[in-house]
Amino acid sequence: xxxxxxxxxxxxxxxxxxxxxxxxxxxxxxxxxxxxxxxxxxxxxxxxxxxxxxxxxxxxxxxxxxxxxxxxxxxxxxxxxxxxxxxxxxxxxxxxxxxxxxxxxxxxxxxxxxxxxxxxxxxxxxxxxxxxxxxxxxxxxxxxxxxxxxxxxxxxxxxxxxxxxxxxxxxxxxxxxxxxxxxxxxxxxxxxxxxxxxxxxxxxxxxxxxxxxxxxxxxxxxxxxxxxxxxxxxxxxxxxxxxxxxxxxxxxxxxxxxxxxxxxxxxxxxxxxxxxxxxxxxxxxxxxxxxxxxxxxxxxxxxxxxxxxxx
Amino acid sequence: xxxxxxxxxxxxxxxxxxxxxxxxxxxxxxxxxxxxxxxxxxxxxxxxxxxxxxxxxxxxxxxxxxxxxxxxxxxxxxxxxxxxxxxxxxxxxxxxxxxxxxxxxxxxxxxxxxxxxxxxxxxxxxxxxxxxxxxxxxxxxxxxxxxxxxxxxxxxxxxxxxxxxxxxxxxxxxxxxxxxxxxxxxxxxxxxxxxxxxxxxxxxxxxxxxxxxxxxxxxxxxxxxxxxxxxxxxxxxxxxxxxxxxxxxxxxxxxxxxxxxxxxxxxxxxxxxxxxxxxxxxxxxxxxxxxxxx
Numbered sequence: 001x002x003x004x005x006x007x008x009x010x011x012x013x014x015x016x017x018x019x020x021x022x023x024x025x026x027x028x029x030x031x032x033x034x035x036x037x038x039x040x041x042x043x044x045x046x047x048x049x050x051x052x053x054x055x056x057x058x059x060x061x062x063x064x065x066x067x068x069x070x071x072x073x074x075x076x077x078x079x080x081x082x083x084x085x086x087x088x089x090x091x092x093x094x095x096x097x098x099x100x101x102x103x104x105x106x107x108x109x110x111x112x113x114x115x116x117x118x119x120x121x122x123x124x125x126x127x128x129x130x131x132x133x134x135x136x137x138x139x140x141x142x143x144x145x146x147x148x149x150x151x152x153x154x155x156x157x158x159x160x161x162x163x164x165x166x167x168x169x170x171x172x173x174x175x176x177x178x179x180x181x182x183x184x185x186x187x188x189x190x191x192x193x194x195x196x197x198x199x200x201x202x203x204x205x206x207x208x209x210x211x212x213x214x215x216x217x218x219x220x221x222x223x224x225x226x227x228x229x230x231x232x233x234x235x236x237x238x239x240x241x242x243x244x245x246x247x248x249x250x251x252x253x254x255x256x257x258x259x260x261x262x263x264x265x266x267x268x269x270x271x272x273x274x275x276x277x278x279x280x281x282x283x284x285x286x287x288x289x290x291x292x293x294x295x296x297x298x299x300x301x302x303x304x305x306x307x308x309x310x311x
Numbered sequence: 312x313x314x315x316x317x318x319x320x321x322x323x324x325x326x327x328x329x330x331x332x333x334x335x336x337x338x339x340x341x342x343x344x345x346x347x348x349x350x351x352x353x354x355x356x357x358x359x360x361x362x363x364x365x366x367x368x369x370x371x372x373x374x375x376x377x378x379x380x381x382x383x384x385x386x387x388x389x390x391x392x393x394x395x396x397x398x399x400x401x402x403x404x405x406x407x408x409x410x411x412x413x414x415x416x417x418x419x420x421x422x423x424x425x426x427x428x429x430x431x432x433x434x435x436x437x438x439x440x441x442x443x444x445x446x447x448x449x450x451x452x453x454x455x456x457x458x459x460x461x462x463x464x465x466x467x468x469x470x471x472x473x474x475x476x477x478x479x480x481x482x483x484x485x486x487x488x489x490x491x492x493x494x495x496x497x498x499x500x501x502x503x504x505x506x507x508x509x510x511x512x513x514x515x516x517x518x519x520x521x522x523x524x525x526x527x528x529x530x531x532x533x534x535x536x537x538x539x540x541x542x543x544x545x546x547x548x549x550x551x552x553x554x555x556x557x558x559x560x561x562x563x564x565x566x567x568x569x570x571x572x573x574x575x576x577x578x579x580x581x582x583x584x585x586x587x588x589x590x591x592x593x594x595x596x597x598x599x600x601x602x603x604x605x
Contacts (some may be wrong), residue, residue, distance in 0.1 A: 053604075056428065058427060058604075058605075059604065079430060080430075081428065081429060081430040082430040086428035087428070088421075088424035088425065088427070088428055088605075089424075090421045090424050090605075091421050091424050091425050091428075092420045092421020092422055092424070092425065093420070093421070093422055093425060094349075094353055094420065094422055095420075096353060096356040096357055097349075097352075097353070097356075102425075105345060105349055106429060108341065108345040109341075109342055109345055109429045109430065109431050110429065110430065111338065111341075145421075149425065152425065152428075153428070
């Protein structure tokens, strides 16, 4: 799936936005490299949707500047959205239209003339809605409607794809299907993809960089690896062993690296991510049946950011 | 990529001339036509268009049937007068019911969010929505009331055909005014129930209360002529009454219109006022939609 040959860098510089007495965003600065898959993480009310609304020109910030490809969004109006495929959090379509008719409307407004029909077929195939394309949207499940929204966002091959809480309200199967779609798009195109979510594992799975917002403030930003390491998350190494004697010998070897837990025919070590290689080198693999390494998640980074916000 | 490639000179973006611009370029017209076509198709698919046509036809044919009895009005103009009285109650209500959920209903379904995600100005979105629904409403009015017109011509011949044409055009204008007001209500309202309540209040004010109030003021005070004219011009239903019933010289039970038929308001001024009642709510709706948060 190719959604654009060119890429655009996105910069939020010192953005503040208030609604009455409520500060939705306060001095937020985020730099999103072109071609990255970037996650915006935060609890409800953190400012994620406001950030996206400002990016797509639905609203204007009180101060600061947002640029897309070096061009200010504030002056862009609806033109900005020509470069952005946006899947809003609460997307829906008239139930009496078919999926294909919805995409026809999007294609016309996005000025896809001769390319419209083949592009519609391509995106329908991408989101696996070809068979349902001529059915009325009223008969679509939530997951199918979200996939139709993604198809509409992909239709004009935009260099930027903005997905606002795309899996909210989907069942686990729908979430998995959606994740696979985004992974495919991310791997096969050079588009900049921005995803907001409050699901740590979703962001961790799909994104290579992340910004954590809390109560309208940017608490942390950077690559997933750097954030997890600086937050002090641990790597869990689980080693399957044939018997208790082997487990005992193994514990003697790995104890200096961290905390060990001996279970039934397995030993688990929690250690700093930087020590994983050294631990593996120390092990005598002849006595091990299996080894599973679980890297630290964003949990620690997120909770650290939120706790800092509260203190 | 799209066929509409951004130029290199402006850094990849089209030059922008301000947020409120409607940009009546080919693209602007295309956007309005796309939204209008969608709205029209939805009005046909969800059977609003056929329901409105059936209502207008049923009421007008029913009135025509009764007017043929010994107690009913006789003569082409008297029947048109009765049709106008019917229309002044029925058409605003139908137009408000048809349009009150145009924006707020689209927001409820998530369709507004999908449209806002597109590179289309909200002004064009409001206008396209109005145009699409107005085509459906106009078609329903023309077909629904023309059936009565055909029977009138059969019974009375072509002598009063001009009067019926004036009634038909006036009714279309009346419908378009209240559809524009419905669009404005729909843009301002936070929820569909609020919009429905506001639409009913608007109908009651313009169709029932306004003229009664005006009649009361006229009875109680010696009002100068410009005050009477202002009372007509501030009520689109009043404009319709004066425009159609005045032209027919058949006030019937039109009440306030019977009094107003002899004021100095010219047909041109009444038509301009009616157009203003269409344009101003649409302009306000376009502006308000630009500020709407979803």
